[in-house]
Amino acid sequence: MSHLSTAEKTEPKQQSSENAIEAHELTKRYGSNLALKGVSFKVPRGSVFGVIGPNGAGKTTTMRTLLDIIRPSSGHAIVLGEDPRHAGPELRRRIGFLPGELILDGRTTGRKLLQHYADISGPVRQGQIEELAERLSLDLSRAVRKLSKGNKQKLGIVQAFMHQPDLLVLDEPTSGLDPLMQQVFLDLVREAREAGQSVFLSSHVISEIQQAADEVAILRDGKIVTIASVEQLRASAIRHLRLVATGISMAELQQRLGRLDGVDNLAVASISSADQDSVEASATLEGEIPPLLQALSTLTLTDLVLEEPDLEESVLKLYTSDSKEVA
Numbered sequence: 001m002s003h004l005s006t007a008e009k010t011e012p013k014q015q016s017s018e019n020a021i022e023a024h025e026l027t028k029r030y031g032s033n034l035a036l037k038g039v040s041f042k043v044p045r046g047s048v049f050g051v052i053g054p055n056g057a058g059k060t061t062t063m064r065t066l067l068d069i070i071r072p073s074s075g076h077a078i079v080l081g082e083d084p085r086h087a088g089p090e091l092r093r094r095i096g097f098l099p100g101e102l103i104l105d106g107r108t109t110g111r112k113l114l115q116h117y118a119d120i121s122g123p124v125r126q127g128q129i130e131e132l133a134e135r136l137s138l139d140l141s142r143a144v145r146k147l148s149k150g151n152k153q154k155l156g157i158v159q160a161f162m163h164q165p166d167l168l169v170l171d172e173p174t175s176g177l178d179p180l181m182q183q184v185f186l187d188l189v190r191e192a193r194e195a196g197q198s199v200f201l202s203s204h205v206i207s208e209i210q211q212a213a214d215e216v217a218i219l220r221d222g223k224i225v226t227i228a229s230v231e232q233l234r235a236s237a238i239r240h241l242r243l244v245a246t247g248i249s250m251a252e253l254q255q256r257l258g259r260l261d262g263v264d265n266l267a268v269a270s271i272s273s274a275d276q277d278s279v280e281a282s283a284t285l286e287g288e289i290p291p292l293l294q295a296l297s298t299l300t301l302t303d304l305v306l307e308e309p310d311l312e313e314s315v316l317k318l319y320t321s322d323s324k325e326v327a
């Protein structure tokens with residue numbers, strides 16, 4: 001919850017590793033429950049890496065391991081070029097951490113609490129706390145216990161960002177924030193990235209990850225199912241197709257679309273009117289568009305809609321695609 005001086009920030013050791021985080025085969029066992037089952041990933045410096053997954057997938061456990069709040073049962077991590085198990089408070093000062101469950105001292109005001117954090121862990125640029133609070137519409141003069149859940153979350157965000165740490169580790173950062181504040185938060189993430197800071201964040205909100213992250217890991221049941229860029233996810237995402245054609249039979253249209261790779265949930269119906277006989281088809285399309293266009297090129301279309309890929313649908317599919325492994 002603090003930062004280093006400018007001189008310390010430019011020391012060569014910090015530039016020696018090209019990755020802000022390297023997780024190597026992390027496992028974590030809680031009794032008979034294997035919460036992490038060999039989690040490996042790399043977060044390049046200056047990038048935003050998002051992790052999404054259903055409840056209990058292991059997102060928080062992964063973050064706690066990186067911060068040495070808990071120790072992995074096996075495997076290891078390198079954070080900002082250091083092993084968190086041995087690096088001590090120096091490394092922690094280079095990380096801004098927003099825990100999923102914030103526990104704040106409610107007796108004091110937001111301003112005093114943030115000042116307290118800044119005093120313990122190092123200097124914060126003059127005016128930085130006020131600037132962040134203003135952007136987040138956070139009243140620093142109120143007692144923390146009187147703040148709403150969302151406003152407490154804003155305090156947590158300010159404490160994570162205020163010292164401009166090399167790495168931000170943010171567990172469900174927008175939980176409790178209204179849509180406007182979610183946008184302010186996303187701006188902060190973008191600015192951090194532009195300033196060369198690295199960000200590792202978890203979320204349930206796919207659109208948020210989509211807007212903020214360079215790369216996304218989908219974690220399920222203690223294992224990474226996929227790591228992909230947002231563009232890659234989008235390319236393999238599910239699109240909804242609807243078309244109306246004339247001069248073709250239902251069976252013919254069914255056959256022409258049905259044989260294309262990635263076409264699923266195909267439904268064909270006749271929508272004949274007094275003027276003309278039309279056939280309507282709806283389907284989902286996963287993957288490449290050109291083969292579809294080729295199949296449609298000789299049809300007489302009166303309507304064609306190919307919707308934006310639904311990333312949410314694709315990701316939810318990845319949540320549940322394979323059979324679950326029992327620990």
Ligand SMILES: Nc1ncnc2c1ncn2[C@@H]1O[C@H](COP(=O)(O)OP(=O)(O)OP(=O)(O)O)[C@@H](O)[C@H]1O
Nearest residue numbers: 030033035053054055056057058059060061062100
């Ligand atoms: N201290 C603990 N003792 C025992 N089991 C734990 C402990 N902490 C986490 N677990 C278990 O580890 C698994 C992963 O939990 P974790 O909190 O990392 O998931 P998550 O992806 O962050 O979930 P959520 O989205 O609900 O926050 C779960 O099965 C959880 O019950």
